[in-house]
Amino acid sequence: MKATIYAFALSVFGVSAPAVISAAVSKTIILAATADFPILKVDNFAQTRIEQGKAVISVDGDITGFAFGMAQTRFQGVDGLYDVTITTVQDGDGVCEYFLRVGAKDTDIFRQTGMKGGMMEDHTWKRLIIRRGELIGVAGNGSDSAQNAPGKGPRGFHMAHGRWSKLALVRVGDAPGS
Secondary structure, eight states, X not given: OHHHHHHHHHHHHOOOHHHHHHHHHTOEXXXXXXXHOOBOOOTXXXXXXXXXXXXXXXXXXXXXXXXXXXXXXXXXXXXXXXXXXXXXXXXXXXXXXXXXXXXXXXXXXXXXXXXXXXXXXXXXXXXXXXXXXXXXXXXXXXXXXXXXXXXXXXXXXXXXXXXXXXXXXXXXXXXXXX
């Protein structure tokens, strides 16, 4: 079967098999927060929400404090190793933290680098094993800063909301055992 596919690719497209495999491996999957993450409440995590008029999911730090909220989706792509990039939205009220949960495994925590309200900030986790049908969770937390105006947060300040808009998954190889 593989030989037939390689011969077809060579005769029709004039490319060798490695180019065909490389093209298949590097396809990017975009998962939009508001369209592709239907599970907004996960056990042992704070409630997340879709913000009206914005294409983001957030955790309301004024309600949840510093607790992480998680939204989930079931992965429908091909088993593989993926570089996964999250696009977060900085908040002028604090620096938020994020992590991914793939199946039952959590990534390291990414901490935003600044508090420029509305500025997008990306972070990439490298070579995550993701299998078709696994749950992928995105967790973000509320945060505050002593520079904030008084508010409803646990320390008396207005809280940042842990906003994120999408995940981009780039397949960089096969999953072990595939």
